[in-house]
Amino acid sequence: MDYKLENKQYGENCVVCGQTKAAGLHLYTSFICTECERSMIRTETSDPNYKYFVHQLRKITKPEIYS
Numbered sequence: 001m002d003y004k005l006e007n008k009q010y011g012e013n014c015v016v017c018g019q020t021k022a023a024g025l026h027l028y029t030s031f032i033c034t035e036c037e038r039s040m041i042r043t044e045t046s047d048p049n050y051k052y053f054v055h056q057l058r059k060i061t062k063p064e065i066y067s
């Protein structure tokens with residue numbers, strides 16, 4: 001009876017949009033949903049959104065290491 005609640009747990013928190021999505025890909029230890037992945041592919045470097053994606057992705061590719 002609780003299958004709906006269980007279903008929700010299959011989703012993961014997307015690092016870009018911050019929403020819980022079931023479909024997506026893993027980049028290192030982070031999760032990017034399919035929608036954001038597609039958005040990033042479509043986004044040109046001149047697009048203001050590109051900066052946002054880069055900023056979000058920097059959290060993944062460059063974990064803060066103080067050394």
Ligand SMILES: [Zn+2]
Nearest residue numbers: 014017033036
């Ligand atoms: Zn997303």
